[in-house]
Amino acid sequence: MNDLGQYYEILNHIYSLTTTLFTTYCYAFLIIPFLSDKSSCRLQKSRIWLVAATYAGIMLFLQYMPYYINVMLAYGIGISGAFLVMCLLNPIYISQKLFLSISFFSLRWQVWRIVGQISLIPSLFYVRLFADKDEAFWLRLSIMDCVRDALIGFLLMFGSVWFLLKIYGKKQEYMKMRELLILVIPSLSGICAYAMILFYYSANTNALEQASLSVKIGYEMLIAIYAAICYATNLVIIWLFRRWKTEQEEDRRREIFSRQMQDLKSHISEAERLYKDMRALRHDMGNHLMTLKQLYAQGESEEASAYAAALQEQMQTASCKIASGNPVTDVILSDRKKEMDEKGIAFTCDFHYPADSEINAFDISIILNNGLSNAIEAIGREDSPAPHIFLSSYRRKNMYFIEIANSFTGELNTDEQSGLPFTTKEGEGHGFGLSSIRHAAQKYLGDIEIGREIYQQEKCCVLRVMLQTN
Numbered sequence: 001m002n003d004l005g006q007y008y009e010i011l012n013h014i015y016s017l018t019t020t021l022f023t024t025y026c027y028a029f030l031i032i033p034f035l036s037d038k039s040s041c042r043l044q045k046s047r048i049w050l051v052a053a054t055y056a057g058i059m060l061f062l063q064y065m066p067y068y069i070n071v072m073l074a075y076g077i078g079i080s081g082a083f084l085v086m087c088l089l090n091p092i093y094i095s096q097k098l099f100l101s102i103s104f105f106s107l108r109w110q111v112w113r114i115v116g117q118i119s120l121i122p123s124l125f126y127v128r129l130f131a132d133k134d135e136a137f138w139l140r141l142s143i144m145d146c147v148r149d150a151l152i153g154f155l156l157m158f159g160s161v162w163f164l165l166k167i168y169g170k171k172q173e174y175m176k177m178r179e180l181l182i183l184v185i186p187s188l189s190g191i192c193a194y195a196m197i198l199f200y201y202s203a204n205t206n207a208l209e210q211a212s213l214s215v216k217i218g219y220e221m222l223i224a225i226y227a228a229i230c231y232a233t234n235l236v237i238i239w240l241f242r243r244w245k246t247e248q249e250e251d252r253r254r255e256i257f258s259r260q261m262q263d264l265k266s267h268i269s270e271a272e273r274l275y276k277d278m279r280a281l282r283h284d285m286g287n288h289l290m291t292l293k294q295l296y297a298q299g300e301s302e303e304a305s306a307y308a309a310a311l312q313e314q315m316q317t318a319s320c321k322i323a324s325g326n327p328v329t330d331v332i333l334s335d336r337k338k339e340m341d342e343k344g345i346a347f348t349c350d351f352h353y354p355a356d357s358e359i360n361a362f363d364i365s366i367i368l369n370n371g372l373s374n375a376i377e378a379i380g381r382e383d384s385p386a387p388h389i390f391l392s393s394y395r396r397k398n399m400y401f402i403e404i405a406n407s408f409t410g411e412l413n414t415d416e417q418s419g420l421p422f423t424t425k426e427g428e429g430h431g432f433g434l435s436s437i438r439h440a441a442q443k444y445l446g447d448i449e450i451g452r453e454i455y456q457q458e459k460c461c462v463l464r465v466m467l468q469t470n
Contacts, residue, residue, distance in 0.1 A: 004135050008142065015146045019112065020059050022154040027082065027104055028052035030161045033170030034100060035090050047089045055082035072195050079105045095175040099183050103234060106187035107160045109194050110231040115153040117224035119145055160235065167239040179241070186237050190230035197223060253435075326353035328361045329368060333391070336372045340389060345379055348456070350392040354400050357469040363440040367402055370433035371463050375406035378461060384409070390456055399446070400467045408461035412452045437465060444468050 028048055035047050058078040062069055083101040087094055175183075324330050333349060340347045353364065372391070379387040390405040438448050444467040455462050 004139055007139055011139075011142060011146060015150060016063060017060070018150050019153060020056060020063070022150065023108055023157060024052050024056040024059075026154075026157045026161045027055055029158070030100060030104055030165065031086060033165065034093070034097060034172055035086065050089065051082050051086045054085045055079065058082075072191075072198065075105060075108065093172050093174060095177070095180045096173060099175060099180055102184045102187045103164065103238070104161075106190050106234055107164075107231065108157065110190060110227045110234070111156040111160060112153055113194065113197075113227040114156065114224055114231065115149050117220045117227065118152070119149050120220045156231075160231065163235055164238060167235065168242050179245075183238060183241055186230075186233050190234065193226070193230065197226075257436075324349075324351050324353050325355050326361055326364075328365055329353050332365055332368050336368075336376075339376065343376065343380070343387075345376065345387045345389055348388070348390045351402070352393050354393075354395075354469060357400065359400065359444060359467055359469065363443060364402075366440045367437050367465055370437050371402070371404040371465070374433050374463070375404055375461075378408065379406050388458060388460075390460070395469070398469050400469045402465040402467075403455075403462060404465075405455040405458075405460040405462040407458060408452060409459050412450070412461060434463075437463070441465050441467055 028051070031051060032048055035044065035051070055078050058081045059074070062074040062077065079101050083097060086097050086101075090097075324333055329351070333351065337347050337349070351368075353361070368391075372389070375389045379389065384407045386407070388407045390403070392403045394401050434448070434450075441448050446465065446467040448466070449464045450461065451464075452459070452461055454460070
């Protein structure tokens, strides 16, 4: 009897340790995409397992410490400790990490509560079916039950995490407060319900023990069904949120595309006006030259100089400050140069439109508009004493390159999945500029890359756009 008692105690320890390790593994699997950055693969893995080890260490410590602590509080301490370590290792998008931690905490109790209720139902029949069996049989039956429960729990836990990543995605992003509340309120309500279940279960233990078999089964089934409903509700809410978010992003992309179309139309109209004025000047140039000739012949040198100055001013007004080989890009670059001059930003331009290629002027305008706009905005945040923006283009065989560089001395953190810089900006439409540039480049079997490097002997953030010309 004593030996079997020791075996039961060992079995309980093994089962508790196994479920803790299974849960820790699922937690590590969940946070992998949200702790990724440009660090080395080895450093990323060490961060992930440090968070997982923190969670496992806290749970095992609380489990074996000599003082009793409420189970809800224990798991709350465990997930809170892991959340704090995760934030210290990767202190961006805190609201998203909070959502992941609360969701995991909720899914964890739902899964193991489902497993616990499922295992309790057959145990109610065991007493009647195997009442005449010896203690060794009951030990073997307990071992099989523990193995079954551990495997079912792991499959449900891993499945919920896998499904959460699939429906929510693996994108690090800023989460507004209202979005956080939408996602965590179902989890928090489930956690509160679990706390009430534990309270009433402990308060009515004697009454449940004296109840009939049908009442016991009904009670355990009701709890299992409720836990399953909470489990499904969490995942459905996350799925609906992601669909809503995706539709919202599509609406913003369409809005930005519409704005870009309007900008292009205005640039085309401006280019047409400028070239119309230039044609008018060329048409009247003979008359202007004749007037100047007559003024000089009559000795009216001052009037001739004033007339020539006015003519020169009119020609400058009717022409773009930058000649790139295309009227649309001429207007875009001239407008951006004017904006930079007003903000005290030096602009070095060596851009040439690929006139002999099939690259559309609209796609080039998207790249230039968004790229230069981002560069101007980035310099505004840097507050550099000598801000500078560089624009250049060149060819390498059948590839056409556009480079936009701006003064930059800070750290550039990029998303491992997209290769684009992280953003914590909350305004409408933020984060779509680079996506629009990438989309334009991919139309020509190209792509973009962003990095921090020494460019023209200055520390810069460089956007490099690659397009295939044929």
